[in-house]
Amino acid sequence: xxxxxxxxxxxxxxxxxxxxxxxxxxxxxxxxxxxxxxxxxxxxxxxxxxxxxxxxxxxxxxxxxxxxxxxxxxxxxxxxxxxxxxxxxxxxxxxxxxxxxxxxxxxxxxxxxxxxxxxxxxxxxxxxxxxxxxxxxxxxxxxxxxxxxxxxxxxxxxxxxxxxxxxxxxxxxxxxxxxxxxxxxxxxxxxxxxxxxxxxxxxxxxxxxxxxxxxxxxxxxxxxxxxxxxxxxxxxxxxxxxxxxxxxxxxxxxxxxxxxxxxxxxxxxxxxxxxxxxxxxxxxxxxxxxxxxxxxxxxxxxxxxxxxxxxxxxxxxxxxxxxxxxxxxxxxxxxxxxxxxxxxxxxxxxxxxxxxxxxxxxxxxxxxxxxxxxxxxxxxxxxxxxxxxxxxxxxxxxxxxxxxxxxxxxxxxxxxxxxxxxxxxxxxxxxxxxxxxxxxxxxxxxxxxxxxxxxxxxxxxxxxxxxxxxxxxxxxxxxxxxxxxxxxxxxxxxxxxxxxxxxxxxxxxxxxxxxxxxxxxxxxxxxxxxxxxxxxxxxxxxxxxxxxxxxxxxxxxxxxxxxxxxxxxxxxxxxxxxxxxxxxxxxxxxxxxxxxxxxxxxxxxxxxxxxxxxxxxxxxxxxxxxxxxxxxxxxxxxxxxxxxxxxxxxxxxxxxxxxxxxxxxxxxxxxxxxxxxxxxxxxxxxxxxxxxxxxxxxxxxxxxxxxxxxxxxxxxxxxxxxxxxxxxxxxxxxxxxxxxxxxxxxxxxxxxxxxxxxxxxxxxxxxxxxxxxxxxxxxxxxxxxxxxxxxxxxxxxxxxxxxxxxxxxxxxxxxxxxxxxxxxxxxxxxxxxxxxxxxxxxxxxxxxxxxxxxxxxxxxxxxxxxxxxxxx
Numbered sequence: 001x002x003x004x005x006x007x008x009x010x011x012x013x014x015x016x017x018x019x020x021x022x023x024x025x026x027x028x029x030x031x032x033x034x035x036x037x038x039x040x041x042x043x044x045x046x047x048x049x050x051x052x053x054x055x056x057x058x059x060x061x062x063x064x065x066x067x068x069x070x071x072x073x074x075x076x077x078x079x080x081x082x083x084x085x086x087x088x089x090x091x092x093x094x095x096x097x098x099x100x101x102x103x104x105x106x107x108x109x110x111x112x113x114x115x116x117x118x119x120x121x122x123x124x125x126x127x128x129x130x131x132x133x134x135x136x137x138x139x140x141x142x143x144x145x146x147x148x149x150x151x152x153x154x155x156x157x158x159x160x161x162x163x164x165x166x167x168x169x170x171x172x173x174x175x176x177x178x179x180x181x182x183x184x185x186x187x188x189x190x191x192x193x194x195x196x197x198x199x200x201x202x203x204x205x206x207x208x209x210x211x212x213x214x215x216x217x218x219x220x221x222x223x224x225x226x227x228x229x230x231x232x233x234x235x236x237x238x239x240x241x242x243x244x245x246x247x248x249x250x251x252x253x254x255x256x257x258x259x260x261x262x263x264x265x266x267x268x269x270x271x272x273x274x275x276x277x278x279x280x281x282x283x284x285x286x287x288x289x290x291x292x293x294x295x296x297x298x299x300x301x302x303x304x305x306x307x308x309x310x311x312x313x314x315x316x317x318x319x320x321x322x323x324x325x326x327x328x329x330x331x332x333x334x335x336x337x338x339x340x341x342x343x344x345x346x347x348x349x350x351x352x353x354x355x356x357x358x359x360x361x362x363x364x365x366x367x368x369x370x371x372x373x374x375x376x377x378x379x380x381x382x383x384x385x386x387x388x389x390x391x392x393x394x395x396x397x398x399x400x401x402x403x404x405x406x407x408x409x410x411x412x413x414x415x416x417x418x419x420x421x422x423x424x425x426x427x428x429x430x431x432x433x434x435x436x437x438x439x440x441x442x443x444x445x446x447x448x449x450x451x452x453x454x455x456x457x458x459x460x461x462x463x464x465x466x467x468x469x470x471x472x473x474x475x476x477x478x479x480x481x482x483x484x485x486x487x488x489x490x491x492x493x494x495x496x497x498x499x500x501x502x503x504x505x506x507x508x509x510x511x512x513x514x515x516x517x518x519x520x521x522x523x524x525x526x527x528x529x530x531x532x533x534x535x536x537x538x539x540x541x542x543x544x545x546x547x548x549x550x551x552x553x554x555x556x557x558x559x560x561x562x563x564x565x566x567x568x569x570x571x572x573x574x575x576x577x578x579x580x581x582x583x584x585x586x587x588x589x590x591x592x593x594x595x596x597x598x599x600x601x602x603x604x605x606x607x608x609x610x611x612x613x614x615x616x617x618x619x620x621x622x623x624x625x626x627x628x629x630x631x632x633x634x635x636x637x638x639x640x641x642x643x644x645x646x647x648x649x650x651x652x653x654x655x656x657x658x659x660x661x662x663x664x665x666x667x668x669x670x671x672x673x674x675x676x677x678x679x680x681x682x683x684x685x686x687x688x689x690x691x692x693x694x695x696x697x698x699x700x701x702x703x704x705x706x707x708x709x710x711x712x713x714x715x716x717x718x719x720x721x722x723x724x725x726x727x728x729x730x731x732x733x734x735x736x737x738x739x740x741x742x743x744x745x746x747x748x749x750x751x752x753x754x755x756x757x758x759x760x761x762x763x764x765x766x767x768x769x770x771x772x773x774x775x776x777x778x779x780x781x782x783x784x785x786x787x788x789x790x791x792x793x794x795x796x797x798x799x800x801x802x803x804x805x806x807x808x809x810x811x812x813x814x815x816x817x818x819x820x821x822x823x824x825x826x827x828x829x830x831x832x833x834x835x836x837x838x839x840x841x842x843x844x845x846x847x848x849x850x851x852x853x854x855x856x857x858x859x860x861x862x863x864x865x866x867x868x869x870x871x872x
Contacts, residue, residue, distance in 0.1 A: 046524040047483045047490075049532035050497075053221060053540035081274055083306035085170040088138030090308050092116055092301075093130070095123035096146045103176060104146045106288045110297065113456035113508040115562070116309050123150035129158045138169040141305050148175030148283060152190045163279060172280040172304030174297070178287050179231045193239040193276065196285070197266075201230040201251035205292060206265055211245040213271050213282065213303035216313065216507070216542050217295050226251060233285035234266035241275035242267075245282070245296055269296055280304060291499025295541070298507065315544045316511045316554055319531055320417060320445075322377075323478065323518040324365065366407050373550065375415045376400050376439055384423035384431040385584050393430050397438040414442040415551035417515070422582045424468060425449040426573040427642045432464045443555040445471040445513045450571050450680075452578055456508070460558055461568035463642065467555040472505050474514040476530060481523040493526070497533045499541075506538060506546075511558050569680045570643050590656045591647040593621070595686040595784060596678060598752075599666030600742040602700040603690045603766045606821055607804065609664040611777055614807060615790045621649040621663045631663050634678050635671040643681060660786050670742040672751065679755035686784060687756055692766035693861040694743025694843070695828075695836040698722065701739045703825045710735065719832040722839070740839070746846035758854045765859035773805045837865070 092111055096104030104120070111118045121130055123145060132139055143166065145151045151173065154162065166173060179198035186197050203226040209219035227248060234256070235242070244267035253262045272281035282300040284293060302310030365372075378384060379399040387393035404411045416435055418424050423431030424446040435441035444466060449459060458470035475496055480486055486493045496502040506512055520527035538544055549557065559566055573579040574589035597612075599605055609629060613620050621631055632638055633646045653659035668674045669689060678685065702721060705713035712721070712735040721739060724732050742748070752761060762783045769776045774792040781789055797808040799816050803824075806816035844865055851858055858866075 047529050049529050050536040053536070081280070083170055083172065083280065083304060085138070085141045085172075085306060085308070087136075088141040088169050088171060090117060090305070091140050092118040092142045092144060092309070093140040094118055094120045094144045094146070095150060096120055097123060097150075101146060103178070103287045106294075107144055107146065107297075109454070109456055110288075110294065110508065113504075114298070114301075114309070114311065116301070123147060124154075124158065129161050132162070132165045138165065138171065141171060141308060142301065143171060143173045145173065145175040148177050148189075151175060152192075163277065167278045170306075172282070174282045174284075174300050174304065176284045176287055177233050179233050183233075193237055194242065194270075194283075195236045196233050197236065197256060198233045198285075199230060200232045200234060200256070200266075202227045202232045202234075202248035202266075202268065203251050204249045205268075205290075206247045207292075208244045208247060211243055211271055212273070213245065213296075213299050215299045215302050215307075215310065216544060217299050218541055218543050221541055223292060227290060229286075231286070232268060234268055235270045235283065235285060236266070237270075239276060241273050243271045243273060245269040245271050246292065269293070271300075291503065294499075294504065295507065311508075311510050313543055313545050314510065315506055315538075315546050316557065317506065317531075317546060317548055318511075318513045318551065318554060319527070320375075320513065320515045321518060321521065321527070322417075322515055366409070369407070369409050373413055374404070374409050374411055375413045375417065375551070376404070376411055377417065378419050381419045383420055383582065384418050384434075385428045385582055386422075387430060388584065388586060390430045390433050390437075394434040394438050397434055401438060411439065413551055414440060416441045416444055417446075418444070420582055421446045421448045426571075426579050426583045427463055427644070428584060429464070429642060429644055432466055435466065436464070441466060443467045443469065443551045445469040447471045447473065447515075448578065448582075450569060451576055455505070460555075460562065460565045462559070462566045463568060463640070467559065469511070469513055469551075469555055469558055471513045471515060472509065474502055474505075474516065474530065476514075476516045476520045476526055478517045478519050480526060481519045483524045483526060483529070486526070493530065494533075497530060498537055502530070502534055503537060506534065506544070507542070510561055511554060513554075567640070569677060570639075571680050572683070573643075575683075587644070587647070588652070590653050591650040591661070592643075592682060593650065593661045593663050593685060595660065595662045595688060596668065596682070597662065597664035597666075597688045597690070598674075599664075599669035599689065600691075600697065600748075601666040601669075602697050602704060603666075603692045604769055605664055605666045605690055606817055607773075608688075608690055608764065608769060610807065610817060611773060611792065611796070612662065612780075614792070614795050615660075615781070615786065617658055617786050617788070618660045618662065618784075619651065619653070621661070622651070624649070627665075630665040632665045632667065633663075634674045635665065635667050639677060646681075658787065660784060670748045675752045675755040683756075685756075685760070687752060687761045688764060688780065688783075689749065689752075689761070690764040690766050690769065691745055691847075691859055691862075693865070694745065694840045695833060696861075697743050698739040698836060699825065699828050701742075702735070703823065705735060705738075707823065717829075719829055719835070722832065722836060743840060744843045746843060746850045749847075749850060761854070763851065763856050763859070765857070765861075767859060767861045770804065837868075 094104070094107055094111070096107070098104070099120075099122070108118065108120065119130075119140070143162070151159075151162075165171065177196065177198075181199075183198045184196075185199060186195065188195050203224075205223035205227060207214070207217060207219040207221060211219070230251075232248070234248075235244075244265075246269040247265035247267050249263055249265060250256055256264075256266065268285040270283050272279070272283065274280040282296075282304065284297075286293065288294050288297060298310075376397065377400065379396045382396055384393060387396070401411070403409075416439060418431060422428070424444055425448045435444075442465065446468060447455075447458065447470070449461060449468060449470065450457065452458075455473060458472070460467065460469045462468065475493065483490050483493070514531075516527045520530075535546055538546060548554075571579070572589060572592070573583045573587075597605055597608060606629070609620065612618050620629065623629055624631055631646065631649050638645070649663070650661050653661060668678070678687075699718060702713055702718045712729070712731040716724075716732060716735075721732065721736050724736050726733075728736075749761070749763075762780065764776060764780065773796055777792040778789070795808055796805045797812060797814050798804070799806045799814040802814070802816045804816065806814035809815050844862060848858065848862065848866065851862075
């Protein structure tokens with residue numbers, strides 16, 4: 001018993017000892033975690049930005065460049081023919097392998113980033129070539145083949161057709177050859193005095209300074225080291241038409257030993273000067289994956305289009321710095337950081353507190369405040385879209401202004417940026433009003449217009465006098481503060497700088513605005529490292545001239561370069577999650593219409609509008625005090641009021657699924673910019689157009705203008721109006737255009753079909769609406785998918801006095817449109833009708849072909865026109 005008790009005591013003490021050790025370990029771990037999280041991080045010195053170009057080819061005695069070994073191209077003087085393709089449209093024709101091919105997408109991405117117009121086709125090895133000419137004008141100024149073999153192996157007819165076009169209009173060709181496991185190691189390019197040697201490993205990329213196409217590319221650099229992959233192709237020729245552009249050394253001394261001595265340079269990109277067959281070309285022995293190929297590709301486009309498709313060498317950069325006085329403790333700038341960072345970056349004004357060293361850094365920033373450009377932010381990072389009262393929002397801004405004034409911070413830049421892009425786009429009108437009233441803001445920037453991705457689609461716009469510039473992404477966020485902890489590794493940051501995304505952003509955009517954060521200038525100073533390295537790399541490899549301007553001057557320059565971007569293109573905020581997150585919760589896309597009645601004018605659209613509103617599930621917009629039942633949003637100055645203004649014309653639907661809201665604006669039909677604008681905001685909307693005989697429509701418009709005392713209509717007969725020549729008065733020609741132009745139905749419908757699929761378009765027979773409206777309304781209900789089906793036979797009654805169908809009230813009494821609708825006119829003069837019938841003959845034939853293609857029924861008036869003797 002005694003021995004058992006002693007053993008139990010020892011076990012109890014052992015358990016207590018183990019428990020004490022566990023508690024001690026836990027406390028030690030907690031203390032260590034606290035110490036690590038609250039102690040300054042011991043780290044290496046901040047990385048140094050690139051200090052020199054590196055890899056420069058040694059200069060020969062006398063300051064001349066040492067000659068490159070260019071077998072067999074060495075020492076020839078070229079007579080380069082100047083490019084003149086002025087008789088072509090500035091459009092690039094791109095032949096791709098498929099719509100999903102990577103190289104094809106990279107080609108298109110560069111064209112889109114540069115804002116160059118293009119047209120893509122699946123490359124035919126056989127079959128029809130797309131139409132290359134129209135009325136003696138070339139449709140394309142440059143041809144690009146994703147796979148040059150598709151061009152080389154064209155059938156004789158199409159090859160001859162394309163080559164003759166290129167020779168006649170001075171159109172160049174860019175082609176790519178990407179070797180694979182099935183490629184011949186050596187072969188002659190069919191029809192050319194050019195040999196290809198494929199599936200090679202290369203290193204040490206050189207630029208030939210004698211290549212005529214060099215424009216942006218600076219030729220005094222060597223990209224040292226192996227090139228990625230072992231699928232490179234080099235070109236060899238003895239013909240004087242070929243000039244190497246990029247050259248490299250084979251990795252293996254045995255490769256191509258029979259062609260050239262070891263360390264010889266072999267051409268991987270060549271320029272065909274057109275001395276062989278009169279057509280200039282640039283051929284790449286790989287794709288665009290390697291960054292230097294993208295740079296040469298941009299130069300090739302500029303050269304082969306005679307600089308028609310190129311940007312100037314000027315590049316403007318602006319770097320904003322966010323979170324000044326706001327960054328978290330331990331991430332902010334200290335005195336040494338401020339000393340190093342005294343460069344002309346824009347600084348936001350906000351307020352917060354940090355460590356003693358960081359507070360000293362803030363004090364030093366304020367001491368040197370006149371060496372920076374400052375601009376206002378929102379107090380405490382408040383998001384403007386959360387404020388629905390302009391006065392309250394303005395009061396928040398005044399808190400920032402008070403802080404700036406107390407510390408002598410200059411804030412007269414006329415520039416501001418909202419937290420998280422809130423209120424800038426999608427537009428929150430209260431923000432724009434408060435900005436102007438408090439700060440006098442005229443310029444801002446955002447990544448969100450029209451969408452964050454793809455970045456190459458970002459654009460600028462002007463709203464309520466404030467210029468909104470596109471902002472670019474540089475990969476620096478509040479949490480990217482240490483070089484060795486950069487997401488994906490520090491090599492990812494350096495790759496972006498050295499020919500990657502950041503470099504391409506500067507290359508392809510004449511103006512780039514970047515957002516960085518206070519934390520990027522403390523710690524490892526990644527902000528300084530990134531942009532100093534970027535500037536050095538750009539200066540080493542390009543002839544670009546980097547500079548900056550204050551925001552207001554920068555905005556002026558941007559819209560001088562891109563004046564077509566002044567007008568915004570409003571998108572649906574509910575189709576982009578990021579937009580919906582920074583859009584007021586009090587707003588809803590359910591207030592947008594599900595279908596549009598687009599006209600044209602004087603075809604019966606008012607009657608159709610009144611019939612539609614009889615349906616219990618269909619609701620029209622509230623009337624406008626200026627344009628009555630029409631909003632006229634997409635076609636004129638109302639568009640610049642923004643979508644908040646537009647949605648205020650519609651009620652909140654009681655049932656989103658079954659309620660159908662619509663608007664009717666009859667001048668939408670033939671106004672050029674309307675289809676694009678409507679499709680951007682209402683891509684799923686259904687479109688209804690109402691067509692009558694265009695001759696009768698023109699006469700109705702003329703009589704409408706007479707009733708409104710239009711001077712030209714009062715003083716001229718209808719025959720005078722439609723037959724007036726180009727020397728007639730401006731007023732008469734304007735009336736003629738408004739009378740005749742809307743009646744070219746096929747032309748306007750084709751424009752709508754560019755932006756809407758055919759299944760969303762419904763053509764209403766205006767003559768049938770007049771004679772049998774119930775039948776027409778049944779067809780519209782089926783097209784819309786609205787329920788329940790409304791009985792228009794019971795809802796409508798024919799009014800003998802009006803000569804038209806009207807709403808049936810209780811007791812069978814009619815309720816018709818006002819006196820201005822359904823006017824009776826004198827008969828049109830027979831010679832005028834004959835003139836207009838002939839005028840619209842070809843247009844009506846185009847309409848016939850279009851409706852047959854769409855599978856839509858022919859209007860009764862069109863069938864009658866086709867059957868008349870004058871059409872025989």
